[in-house]
Amino acid sequence: MARCTNCNAPLSDGSLLCAYCGDRNDVDLRGIHYHTTHETDLPRSCPRCANGLKTIDLKLNGTFLIEKCDQCLGLFFDPAELEALLDAAVKNVFLIDRSGLDGINANRQPEQYPVAYIKCPVCSQLMNRVNFGARSGVIVDRCKDHGVWLDGGELRHLMEWMKLGGKLLDQERREQTRREELKIENEKRQGLAGYRAEPSPFDSFGEPLLRSDPDLFDIIYSAIRFFTR
Ligand SMILES: [Zn+2]
Ligand SMILES: [Zn+2]
Numbered sequence: 001m002a003r004c005t006n007c008n009a010p011l012s013d014g015s016l017l018c019a020y021c022g023d024r025n026d027v028d029l030r031g032i033h034y035h036t037t038h039e040t041d042l043p044r045s046c047p048r049c050a051n052g053l054k055t056i057d058l059k060l061n062g063t064f065l066i067e068k069c070d071q072c073l074g075l076f077f078d079p080a081e082l083e084a085l086l087d088a089a090v091k092n093v094f095l096i097d098r099s100g101l102d103g104i105n106a107n108r109q110p111e112q113y114p115v116a117y118i119k120c121p122v123c124s125q126l127m128n129r130v131n132f133g134a135r136s137g138v139i140v141d142r143c144k145d146h147g148v149w150l151d152g153g154e155l156r157h158l159m160e161w162m163k164l165g166g167k168l169l170d171q172e173r174r175e176q177t178r179r180e181e182l183k184i185e186n187e188k189r190q191g192l193a194g195y196r197a198e199p200s201p202f203d204s205f206g207e208p209l210l211r212s213d214p215d216l217f218d219i220i221y222s223a224i225r226f227f228t229r
């Protein structure tokens with residue numbers, strides 16, 4: 001359970017605002033040291049509050065830049081960076097805690113924002129709303145070309161989901177789907193191959209089919225016909 005850094009009151013799941021003192025808590029990057037490097041080269045604004053985003057360096061395996069809104073604490077990741085950060089932050093998970101995953105959204109605050117499409121901070125096109133992983137309960141806003149926006153608290157939630165084996169569950173499901181697809185493909189292929197490999201010795205009317213390969217008899221027969229013509 002996350003606690004308010006100002007008054008130590010417990011924060012309800014997914015909430016950044018302390019119900020007691022009203023402080024906004026930066027739960028996502030708690031425990032992660034980062035440096036604000038500079039304002040972004042090209043001014044990018046927060047899709048939630050139009051505040052200018054700041055570039056911060058999480059220094060994971062070298063330079064790891066993401067963008068952050070100081071006002072609403074939302075985060076913007078370049079494509080594939082979010083997965084890289086989750087993989088780096090949550091390691092050594094070998095088990096899927098299914099009941100944990102079942103309960104992960106039980107006490108979660110309803111969405112902080114009304115459901116709406118928001119604009120990509122880079123190209124200003126409306127982003128897609130995409131479910132992130134099986135049962136994470138997090139819907140991220142994604143621009144296919146530029147990256148993923150997470151509202152404050154969502155990164156923390158995704159880390160919890162990773163710890164409970166959410167990513168493993170996701171992979172398991174993908175593999176299962178792939179296996180099922182392969183099985184269907186195989187069955188189709190075998191069905192066709194079987195049909196070709198063993199043609200029925202009878203034609204569609206049940207009459208035995210005649211052999212079509214020339215054999216010795218055919219050759220002699222043709223020779224006799226040739227010479228007796
Ligand atoms: Zn507080
Ligand atoms: Zn903001």
Ligand SMILES: [Zn+2]
Binds near residue numbers: 121123146
């Ligand atoms: Zn974009």
